Every structure is written in C-alpha cells, then in structure tokens.
Amino acid sequence: MSRVTCPVVSERIMTAEEAVRFIRPGDNVGMSGFTGAGYPKAVPSALAARARAAHDAGEDFRIGLWTGASTAPQADGVLAEAHAIAKRLPYNSDPLLRRQINAGEVDYVDAHLSHSAQQMWFGFYGPLDVAVIEVTAILPDGLLVPGSSVGNNKTWLDQADRVILEVNHWQPRELEGFHDIYGGTALPPHRRPLTLTEPMQRIGEPYLKVDPAKVVAVVETREPDAGAAFSAPDDVSRAIADHALEFLRGEVGAGRMPPELLPLQSGVGNVANAVLQGLDDSEFTSLVAYTEVLQDGMLTLLDSGTLRAASTASFGLSREGMERFHAGIDGYKGRILMRSEEISNHPEVIRRLGVIAMNGMIEADIYGNVNSTHVMGSAVMNGIGGSGDFARNAYLNFFLTPSTAKGGAISTIVPMVSHVDHTEHDVHVIVTEHGLADLRGLSPRARAEQIIAHCAHPDFRPQLRDYLERALAARPDARHTPHLLGEALSWHQRYLDTGRM
C-alpha cells in the first residue's frame, strides 16, 4: 500500500540521485537521525556520490550537516568518506567522521542537544537550506507520520528553505500514534510555559507538518536502521549497577525518593544496560522513563512491567531489539511516547519532573569535575549530547564508568580532568565497579576523599592520595581545591608519552 497519499507531494517522488540536485555545495543541510535511528537512508549516499564527482572534477562540494544526534555509516559515514562535510553539529559518533574532526578537516560544534533547535531559530547557526527527513508515511492532507526518531525534525522542517522527504517502508506503519510533536515553540519574548507535568502527558500532535510547497523531492526507501550494538553486561558493569541500585534503595529508605523512584534517564552502552538489567532483577517496579534514547534494556523493562512507560526522542535499539519492538508494536502503543529533543531534553521539564539522570563518562577528577567528550584533552570522542541537559537539571545525577580503561593503563579517576563538560557544581554521584561517591553537599576536599576512597582503582589510590596531600602542602593559602598545576595533567601526558598513566 502506498505510503505517499498526499496528491501534491506524490508528484515529486523521484530517485535519491535526482533529489540531491536540490542540494548545493555550501548548503546547510538538516538531516533526521538520532542514535542510529530514523536517519535518511538514500539521499546521503547519493549526495556523497555527487560530492565525489565534484571533487574529481576539481570542485569543492562540502555541506554543513546538522542532525538530531548521531546517525549511522549510511549517513555520516558515507558523507565523511566522500569528504563532503565541512561543519557538523550538534553530536556525532561516526568513527570516520570523528577521525576527520580530530584531523582538523571538519569543524565540529559540540552542543547541548536542548540548545541545538533553539539556537537554530535564534539564527546562531545561519540559515538552513535543505532538510532531509525520514518519515514513515505522508498522509493525504500532507501530515507526516514520523519514524524511529524525532530529534530536531520539527525544527528542520519548519526552518529549511527546501525539504526532501525519505519515506521508509521499513518503518512500521503502526508507528502512527507513537509521537507527540509539540508545536507551541516561540521565540522570546513570546514563549509560554510547557504544560508537561507527567512523562507520558501529550502536549502536541502525533504528526510532523511541512509546507507542501517546500517539498522538492520525495524518495522511497525500505532499509532498516543500522541500530546500536548491544553489549551484554559484564562483571564490571554489573558491579557498577549494583552500587547505583543500592544507593537508590538508600534514598528511598531515607525518604528522599518515592518507592517508584522518579523518571529515569539513561544513556547508552554497557553500563547503562547493566543498570537497567539490575532494575529489572530488583524489587523496583512501576518505574517510568523520561529520556532521550530508548535502548534494548528499556524495552526489556517495558516487557517485564518494571517500566510502565517511557518518553524518548529516539530508539537506540540493536537489530534484535528492533525486531522485538516491531513484533510487539501494538502492545507498546501508549507506553512509549516519542518527542522532539527540544522537549525530551528541556531544562524546564527535566527539573520539573525531577529526573534521575544516569550517564557514562570518560573520566572524573578527584574534585568531581567530569569529562564526557575528550580523550587526553584534545581529541573528541562523541560529544556532550544530552548529558548536560539532564545532569544540570536532574533531581539526582549519576556518572558511571569502569575505574580503568585500556586494560588498566588508564585511570578514569585523575587529579584533574583534561576537559570539563560537567563542573564540580553539577555532579552528584560518581560510580565505578569499586564503589560510589556521594558528592552532594560536600566541599571539594571532602569530595576528593570520597572519590579516591570509593571510586578509584586500588592501584591508583596511593598516587591520587599522594597528589592530594602534596597539593595541600604546597600552597597553604590555596586549599579549597588543592592542585599542583605543573603536575595536574601529567597523568594524561604520561599516557601519551608511555602508553600508561
């Protein structure tokens, strides 16, 4: 059955190769896509081919590429391979593009996801020339059924001069009704309160909208999302999860949190999945998620009933998880609600709901500053994503990581982080497999005691204590956050020089 039933727009069905004629060198292009879901499947490859042909002819062909968050090899990957990206925002995790960013070839603007849409409307990024948005279907009246991620699609559709729609027949037609697209955004001074007071409350409509006059091309595809790799919890991540769960139990016991907790945000990866699995194996029940990405672990919690419902901006499922979701899609309706990232990550909503934020990190220092983005200070890994939106505004935030990396060569607890994404003012709880440091209401020195004693790997504790003691002794009039500036980053430098911290 046709997925394009709007008469006006259906006249513009064409191939991806034809569609990319509407994208010019130097254009800013806003694409759909968030955590490997809902990105365009055909246009990026065709665009990459066009860029390669231009480069072969000695012409420049590069674009500014804006997305929801990370996409997949079929989008960021192919465009990077063709050296077709000049500037990229607000988040990337593609390995090839990462290499180009770190080689200095691509300008990367690593932005809070809650800032990306509004800063585009504010005019901070310049004009958006083209939007390339994957949807599930185009209805007779021109309404769009969104796909497996919402991301910044609403903003790109509203703001772009020209729109290319990819209608992906792989997206289940039953996705209609899973989305809540808020249309009440306005520029200051005309903004109104968001009325959202409960994670599953609808404040918008199930459809995206676009001015049909702007739709220059419709491309039909039938290709699955690349999906996320699902890594099963290992002993280390299970130990991290156990510490976090024990802490939550303590908070409930102390009356600081209701037994059904508060809405959960959880990042992706090994450790996040271990925490979710831990919750599933625990006494906790009737939980709810208010998050930016719904990964396999959350699907499992929805299946078991541990999680009663989840609000998200995207799916970040493995292929197996997608199959599971598609097979049971009718049962998930009403229990999963998909929102724009400006709403899923909105400071106003996160603070109001009192979200419990759980995110991974690269490293933390003894004073509680967290680095989520940079390896050894200079090379970006992925980006800050929504971690700052959630951590700053959360009721309670956790940063979780194994205590070492690279087989023990790297301590993830260091004297001073080589890059700060979450400051000492913002970090509540740090967890490794060795234990948990509760930093709430502590001074920097008191935090250092907790982090060294509970989170650092035992092999690195003596060195960290030695640093702290010598820093305290070195400047008796500067003991608020004692540092030896000549040595603070020496662990990282030593790793660069010798391969070990």
Place this chain on the structure above:
Amino acid sequence: MSRVTCPVVSERIMTAEEAVRFIRPGDNVGMSGFTGAGYPKAVPSALAARARAAHDAGEDFRIGLWTGASTAPQADGVLAEAHAIAKRLPYNSDPLLRRQINAGEVDYVDAHLSHSAQQMWFGFYGPLDVAVIEVTAILPDGLLVPGSSVGNNKTWLDQADRVILEVNHWQPRELEGFHDIYGGTALPPHRRPLTLTEPMQRIGEPYLKVDPAKVVAVVETREPDAGAAFSAPDDVSRAIADHALEFLRGEVGAGRMPPELLPLQSGVGNVANAVLQGLDDSEFTSLVAYTEVLQDGMLTLLDSGTLRAASTASFGLSREGMERFHAGIDGYKGRILMRSEEISNHPEVIRRLGVIAMNGMIEADIYGNVNSTHVMGSAVMNGIGGSGDFARNAYLNFFLTPSTAKGGAISTIVPMVSHVDHTEHDVHVIVTEHGLADLRGLSPRARAEQIIAHCAHPDFRPQLRDYLERALAARPDARHTPHLLGEALSWHQRYLDTGRM
C-alpha cells in the same frame, strides 16, 4: 511606631544575646542575606561572642552557615573572626572567610544559586536547625514584610526547626508591596509549571510566612545594610561596555533581537556598571531587567527611564544608592519586584524569558571555557553564584573582563583555564577592552582564532598563537581542541613561580 504587631510573636522580643541561646554548636543555620543586603545585623555578632567564649573555655562551637548569597562583615565577617563557621554554602565574598576557606579551615560548598533552595528541600544538605531572617516588619496576622533581599528566606523559614527574626527599623516600612514570594514550590513528582511569562508578573504574595510556633526570638535592630562599593567606570570598563553595546546593536540590526532587547541580567562591579551606564547613554530604551541583584547602575537606568522595570532577588547598592532608593521609594514601587532566588535564577524562567546574561569572570581560555571562581586553580575567589543559572539558560550570554590583571602580569585569556565553571558548550560571547569574540556556532579551533585576535591583550597574542600552532602540530590526530598538556597550565604555574605569566 511598632514594627512587631503580631501578639503571639511580640512576646518573644529579646536581645540578640538572649536569642543566640537557641543556636547550638553544630547547628545548621540559615541566614538571610544576598549581595550585602538584608542579612541579620545583631544575631551574628552575639553568636560570634558566644562561640569565642566557648572556644576560650576549650569547647568547640562552629555552625553550618547557609545564606542567600554573600552577606557582610557584620555577618560572615564576625562569625569568621570568631572561627565559628565549619561549613558554608552557597556563596561567599567575605575576605576573612575566604582566607579561612582557602586555608582549609572552612568547608565551602560553592553551589548554583538556583540549586541551593531545592537541594535543601531534597535533603541533600541535612536538616536546617535554625533560621535567622531579617525582615522589615511583622504584621498582626504574623505575615512578614521582607527587607532588602529575599534570597533563600522563604525556604529557610519553611524548613527550619526554630526561627529567629530580626526586625530592622532601618529598612523602609514602604518596602511592603515590593516583593513577590512564590509559594507553589513542591517536590517532584508534584511540581507544576511556573506561570511567569513576563519579568514583572506577580505569581506569589508580597509577604513571607512563618509558623508563629517556630519563632523562638524576635530581635529589633536599626542598622543599615553594609552595601556594595560602587566603582565608577574607568577607560577599560568603558571600552568593554562599548564592544558589548555595539554587538547588541548588531543583533537588533540583524533581526535577532527586538529593539527593546530582551530581559537583562547583569552582575556586579565595575564592568557591569559600565555596561549599564553605556546603555543609559545609548539609544536603547524601555528595557527590562530579570536579574538576581539590582546595583546602582540599574537604579540610574530606572531613574532615567532607560529601564522601565526590574525583577531581582536583592539590592546590591552603595550607601549613596540606598539613600537614593529610600528617598524615591514610592516612585520605584511597581517598577522593582523582589523574588526568591529560586525564582530569580530559575532555569525554566530564564530560558522562557530569553534573558541576556552579562557576567564578569576571572579568566577564559582560547577555546571558550570560563573560570569564574578560582585564582590559579586552587584558591576560591567568591563562587559561581547565579552565573551558571543565567549563562546556561540565557538567550545570549556575555562574559566580560579586562584582558589583563595585576598591572599586566596576568593575562585573563590563557591556553587552558585553571578551573572550569562555564564550559565551551555554554559560552556565547567573550569581551575585553580590546574587542569581542562571538563564539556562537563555532568549533573550538575557530573560537580560538576569534578569542586570540579580538580579546587577548596584544602583548600576549603571539604567545597564545604560538601555543595554538604548536598544539596543532604536536598531535595531528587530536586537533579538535588542540592542547599541549605539559604546557596548558604553565602560564599559571609561571605566575605562581615568578609573579608574571
């Protein structure tokens, strides 16, 4: 005429010396006070005397001291002199207390002002034993007319076991009606949207409330606020202000801001006053402020009509400014509205209103990270205050500073800041007397070009360029945020070693 007309409470009028019997060693004490305004004038001195006597007798007598923000020598100062403070939050600027914090004698928890009240309700700081709150008057029905700051007074009054009220006859009785105390705060998951959509909108009541049964003492005083030092703009601060104003003109011209701008937040000090004076001398008119402190410069703007109205959590006036305000108080009614700091600094409101945030800083690095709190990485100056609340959620934020300090020995633009309070993800515009760097939508390397070219002092530019170039060359696979980790903090270390960067 009596300021204490509530029969129940008036029975508890006593001296400060009698009142401090209700404060025990080890208590957490929540005091009023924000930017040198509205702090208790008598109880702290009496408490300090009691602590000294205890210390002389070989006993421990120290308290946890929580305030709105900074107080004055008569509060933080006398208590620090008596070594009566064990722990302090969320902000301090008292020089003696600062020395004790930096000597490691006092634990200081430097918190976002918007976090302080809610984290107290959440139970993150432990129980509040006593509140000591200055008010203007106690009405027959027990309602309290607030004074020259609101700060965290509502929370301390609600949460403390015992309450000591200081009724200050110096506070103008006409302050009644200047305040808007929001009472709708709740814990998650019961929070509701704040309905505030315009800076001068009332969402609460003009009075603070207290359970009369908790009021253990009322102390009458008649002492002025210590007030802030007003420093008139010099050439450097005027140059900084000129760059900022020129930039605002450009934003209006580009259609990114209405001619009456958006609500202004402005920090205290020389540079802030220069910006305000610049606005007063400019074509801008009908402005409005949504800020945490109303300083002399804003009073001048209210007088001239450049500013039509201002919402604030406190006054930060000089003695001369106070006299001016008191003399014209009736004319300011309805044009100045005073709120709790949880509302003045609320992320939800700041983002909704689209505030223009202008704050000073200690230093910025070439990639746009800002240090607002630490001198040479270890010694705290004052604290983050509201700068993080405003910067993160602002429509547009400015960080302003002279390009050098200590007579040119220190560059305020450095390769890497020695402490991060505002990350590269959060900083829009940096301004010094040499120019302005517009960092919006730029990658780290592009930011470095702007900051070095426009903000750094010309004497330091060659060294900064040299650092950047060598960092780019050193690690060709790590050029996103190029750093030389062995050298990144060497400017600070050199200052510590030689007195010059």
